[in-house]
Amino acid sequence: MSQATLAIRRISGHAGPAPGEDVERDYQVCKLIDTTTCIGCKACEVACLEWNGYSFTDTVFDNSYQTMPETAWNYWNLIKFNEHEREDGSITLLMRKDQCMHCSDPGCLKACPADGAIVQYTNGIVDFQQQNCIGCGYCVSGCPFDIPKFNPATKKMFKCTLCVDRVSEGLEPACIKSCPTGCLHFGSKDDMTDLAEKRARQLRENYGIEKAGVYDPAGVGGTGVIYVLHDVTNPEAYGGLPKDPHIPWIVKFWKGPAKWIGNLAMLGGILGVTLHYFRYGPKEVHDEQHENGGQP
Amino acid sequence: MQNALHPGQQNNPVVKKLKTAADKYSTVGDEFKIVCTTYRLTEHYHYWTKNNQMNVQLIPEPFVEIPVELAAELGIKGNDKVKVTSARSYYVAKAFVTKRIKPMTIDGKKIYQIGIPIHQGYRGIQEDAGKDARTILNRLTPTVVDPNAYTPEFKGFLVKLEKA
Amino acid sequence: MSSDAIPSPRSSPPTSQRTTGEPGERILRYTLVERVHHWIGALFYVYCLITGLAFWSPYMFWLAALVGGGPTARFWHPWFGVAFTLSMFWMYKMWRPDMLRTDADRRWRKAIKHYIENDDQNLPPEGRFNYGQKLFFWLMFYGVILLLISGLGLWFVESIPWSLRWLRYLAVTVHVTAAMATIGGFIIHVYMGTAMIRGGFTSIIRGEVSTAWARTHHRLWYEQVTKKTPAEK
Numbered sequence: 031m032s033q034a035t036l037a038i039r040r041i042s043g044h045a046g047p048a049p050g051e052d053v054e055r056d057y058q059v060c061k062l063i064d065t066t067t068c069i070g071c072k073a074c075e076v077a078c079l080e081w082n083g084y085s086f087t088d089t090v091f092d093n094s095y096q097t098m099p100e101t102a103w104n105y106w107n108l109i110k111f112n113e114h115e116r117e118d119g120s121i122t123l124l125m126r127k128d129q130c131m132h133c134s135d136p137g138c139l140k141a142c143p144a145d146g147a148i149v150q151y152t153n154g155i156v157d158f159q160q161q162n163c164i165g166c167g168y169c170v171s172g173c174p175f176d177i178p179k180f181n182p183a184t185k186k187m188f189k190c191t192l193c194v195d196r197v198s199e200g201l202e203p204a205c206i207k208s209c210p211t212g213c214l215h216f217g218s219k220d221d222m223t224d225l226a227e228k229r230a231r232q233l234r235e236n237y238g239i240e241k242a243g244v245y246d247p248a249g250v251g252g253t254g255v256i257y258v259l260h261d262v263t264n265p266e267a268y269g270g271l272p273k274d275p276h277i278p279w280i281v282k283f284w285k286g287p288a289k290w291i292g293n294l295a296m297l298g299g300i301l302g303v304t305l306h307y308f309r310y311g312p313k314e315v316h317d318e319q320h321e322n323g324g325q326p
Numbered sequence: 327m328q329n330a331l332h333p334g335q336q337n338n339p340v341v342k343k344l345k346t347a348a349d350k351y352s353t354v355g356d357e358f359k360i361v362c363t364t365y366r367l368t369e370h371y372h373y374w375t376k377n378n379q380m381n382v383q384l385i386p387e388p389f390v391e392i393p394v395e396l397a398a399e400l401g402i403k404g405n406d407k408v409k410v411t412s413a414r415s416y417y418v419a420k421a422f423v424t425k426r427i428k429p430m431t432i433d434g435k436k437i438y439q440i441g442i443p444i445h446q447g448y449r450g451i452q453e454d455a456g457k458d459a460r461t462i463l464n465r466l467t468p469t470v471v472d473p474n475a476y477t478p479e480f481k482g483f484l485v486k487l488e489k490a
Numbered sequence: 491m492s493s494d495a496i497p498s499p500r501s502s503p504p505t506s507q508r509t510t511g512e513p514g515e516r517i518l519r520y521t522l523v524e525r526v527h528h529w530i531g532a533l534f535y536v537y538c539l540i541t542g543l544a545f546w547s548p549y550m551f552w553l554a555a556l557v558g559g560g561p562t563a564r565f566w567h568p569w570f571g572v573a574f575t576l577s578m579f580w581m582y583k584m585w586r587p588d589m590l591r592t593d594a595d596r597r598w599r600k601a602i603k604h605y606i607e608n609d610d611q612n613l614p615p616e617g618r619f620n621y622g623q624k625l626f627f628w629l630m631f632y633g634v635i636l637l638l639i640s641g642l643g644l645w646f647v648e649s650i651p652w653s654l655r656w657l658r659y660l661a662v663t664v665h666v667t668a669a670m671a672t673i674g675g676f677i678i679h680v681y682m683g684t685a686m687i688r689g690g691f692t693s694i695i696r697g698e699v700s701t702a703w704a705r706t707h708h709r710l711w712y713e714q715v716t717k718k719t720p721a722e723k
Contacts, residue, residue, distance in 0.1 A: 045548040071368040072384050079380075086379040091387040091420050093404030113425045121425045143545040144560050164560035166545065167647040171658045180648055185561060270652075280659035284666060289547060292670050299674055303681035310608040312688050315706045 040150040042142035050152050057218030058134075058154035059197060061206065062226050063127050064258040065268060066233060066242070067213035070095060070109050070125040077208035078107050078129075081193065096269075101128060103181040106190040107205060110269025122260070126268040127205070127214070130177045130190040132156050132254030137277035138189075140285050141172025147187075154219070154254045155194045160186040174250065174275035192254060222256060229258050249276030327433040340473040349469055352413040358484035360396070361430075361439040362410065364463055365481075370443070376450030387458055388419035388446035392487065396438040397423040402489060407459075409490040410442065412483055415465035417442065418490050419458070440487060442466075459490075516698040517715060524584060528694055531577035534570045539676070541567040542669055568645045571637060578634045585627065588618045594710060595621040615709035622682075626675050633672040640664035 037050030075097060079086065084104045089097055096111045107129035114124045136156045139148040147162040148169065158169075158178075165185035169178040178187045193203035201207075202216040215225060226244040233242035243262025246252050257271070265271035329336055336354075343349065352358040366372070367385055375381035390408055402408060404423045409416055419442070430437045444463045447453065453460050467480040520528070541563040544554035554563040597614040598605075598621045604612045605622070619627070643650060643661030650657045683690045687707065693699045704712035 043548045043551055045551070069368065075384070076380055086383040089383050089386045091385075091389055091405065091422075093422055095385070097384050115425065121428075123426060143548070143551065145548060145551050162560070164554075164564040166564045167644070168545075170647045171655075171662060176652045176655075185565070278655075278659050280663055284662055288666060292666070293547065295670060296673060296677070299677040303677060303685075306606075307681070307685050310606070312686055313608050313610055313707075315688065315700070315703045316611075 037152040038149050039152045040136075040139055041146050042139045042148035043145045045145075048149075053152045057220065059192065059254060060154070060217065060219040060222040061132075061192065061203065061255045062215040062217075062222040062258070063255065064213040064215070064226075064229055065124065065126050066229070066239075066258055066260055067211050068109070068125045068127065069211055069213075070111060070123075071210060072097065072109055073208040073210060074127055074205035074214065075105070075107055075109065077204040078190070079105070081196070081204035082106070082191075101177065101179060101189075103179040103186075103188040106130070106188070112267055112269050114267045124260075124268050126257065126271060128269060128271075129205075129255065130156065130192070131175055131250070131275075132190075132192055133174075134251030134253065135277065137172035137174055137250070137281060138169035138178055139172075140277055141168040141281050143168055151194070153197070155192045155197065156254070157191050157194050158187055158189060160184075160188070163187055172277060172281045174272055174277065219252075219254070226256055226258050230262075233258075233260070245271065247272075247275050249274050338473065341479075342471045342473050342476065344469045348414060350413045351468060352484050356413075358412060358486050359437075360485050360487055361437060362412070362466065362483055362485040363439065363441050363481050364444050364467065365441060367443045367445065370445035373445060373447055376446055376453065379451060382451045385443075385445070386452060388443070388463075389422040390417075390419050390487075391422045391424050391427060391441040393427045393429055393438055393440070394423055394425055395429055396440070396487070397421065400487060400489070402487075407490040409488055410440070410466060410485050411488075412466045412468075412485045414468065415461075417459075417461045417463055417466050419446075419461075440485070515701055517701060517704050517712070518697055519693045519699045519704070520697045522697065525694055525697055527577060527580050527584065531574055531581060534574035534577060535672075535676070537570045538567055538574060539673065541570075546666075546669075568641055571641050575634050575638045578631060581627075582631055585619075589624045589627045591621075591624065592617060595624065610706060616707070616711075617714075618708055618711040620708070626679050629675045630672055633668045633675075636664055636668040637672070640668065 037053045038048050039050050039053065041048045087098075087102070087104065092099070094111055095109075097108060098105065101108045107127055110126050110128045112124045112126075114122050116122060132155055134154065136148070136150060139150055139156060142148045143166065144162055144164045146159055147164065148156065148158055150156050163186045165180065165187065167178075167180060167187070169187055170176075170180075177189050179189065180187055193201070193205075196203055206214040206216045215222060217225075223244070223246065226246075230242045230244050233239040239260050241261040241263050243259060245257040245259050245262055245265055257265075257268075259265060259268060261267065265273050343351065369384040370376070370381050390410055392402060392408070397403070402421050402423065404421060406421045407418060408421045409418050411417075427439055427441065430439065442463055446458055446460075447462045448460050452458050464480075466483070466485065468483050470479045471477060472479065537557060540553050540557050543550045544552070544557075544560075544563060545567070551560075554560050557563050558566065594614065594616050598616050601613050602621075604610065605620075640661040640663075643657060644665060647658055647661075650661075683694065689699055689703045693703075701712065701716075
């Protein structure tokens, strides 16, 4: 449940603007994940489960260190492993922490039809409000990162909350607290972007990793979770991170122009038949004994 | 590979080898041609974490890391059940076919290495549920120690690999 | 059928309720089975319409509260959609022979201006269902098939793998378009059945129409069902 002190910038399925639409907070929060110093220890996976009170699930080995193929309704972050073969034939084990990216322009929020089921706070965190969720799964179609997951028992959707409950009390998210190498950082978007750029520059200049860079996709207006990648030109190698994520244009059309067209068409239909009745009236049945057709 | 310093003597002559009935050693030229090593994973601590649901969730089953080239030679695919046998005993687990271990060329010959994490065993959450083979890795390793410091040399030994 | 052939046995009233065609008599236009199926289908469709509109627009989301609340509406919408599909298939089984295009339809269509302007005396005669009604039937029939298939893609959206996600977007597009098309047909259907054609609404509730009504709106059908009196049969 959102904290009363957090202003809300955007609300899903809401008729009219959100109360906090024009409010600018001190900063947007941001989680920086430096994949170049991640050791794939999964402390972040466990910390997230423990903080959010989820019990452990049965898993199966599948030719990888990866705990499970995708995040789940009760497993919000997951290290994705990929034994990547570079062009020169050398192998590198790429590890990336996968979770909700907290987009500035969230596709899930745009697609959601239920009033208040998805909110975006003024600090940038995108949060599902399960008490308003109707379990329709439209957010699954809206998300460019395949993150929202359905709980079939309660019929609600779940994802990483960027520990909004911790953040609103001035603490860092659970995953950041647990990271032993310090590859996870938390702070304002400006600070984290600076830090990320510094690290990427260090990798390029001091370590000869020429393609190192920061992943902060503009297609979704920038994200509340950014990565430092060894090879920012090939994000797909990091367990399927999309190269140019954006809200699918069908979703944009559906929630934008299509609404106007559809609503006008329906209104037009109703007006049309009303006007027809005013102009032409009903059909008359001409018979000496029966004026109204059905009744003798 | 011939000992460059002492061509006639391959091994340390005073190395401590235990001589119980269980201690058999392989010799050059026998069926055990693959080098095996053992190690630990970040997600588990020694043997007790196979009794802890959190660790078991992260790495649920025992596996053997096999180079892709060796797997192709033996017709092993990822997740196949495989059996690793040394002169002393055997170990059954799932195959983890990986590109991260490369074959070595030693003395002009192609030598493969496989790696096995130690954490699973006879009793535990998965073991008690009958979900793995309950074989213990340390039955594979030889009990050989340095004669002076008694430092163990358990982590390099020869095995053969086949589908189980 | 491509001629004004005799309608199939199902569309004729049962023998016990044949009429002689005397003025003042009522003719059975829809049997009990047909009426029950129509209203069952109507109920399922209207529920899907209300909940569908609630999911379509934030300005109509409050409609969900009238029909069970958000999660309940989302739960029942696909099930009632399946039920409506089955109901529509039953109506297809009942009415398909009556809904095939005939020569009478072609003539009627050319004179449709008279129908719209309520100048029915200048219209060529029609069978049990006129061209417009047939169009509506086929619109709903094909519409419900598209709605069902695309609806399954929305209902079980997570079953569509990420690599085939274009299917998810296609499902959204098809479902919305088909729904809008059926809504358009629905608006016209309700208008014509209630306000525009007096006696139309009664016919689908009580089943009967007057002979004058039958002669005016569906003369060819009227002539078929009154030709065979019990005595002649």
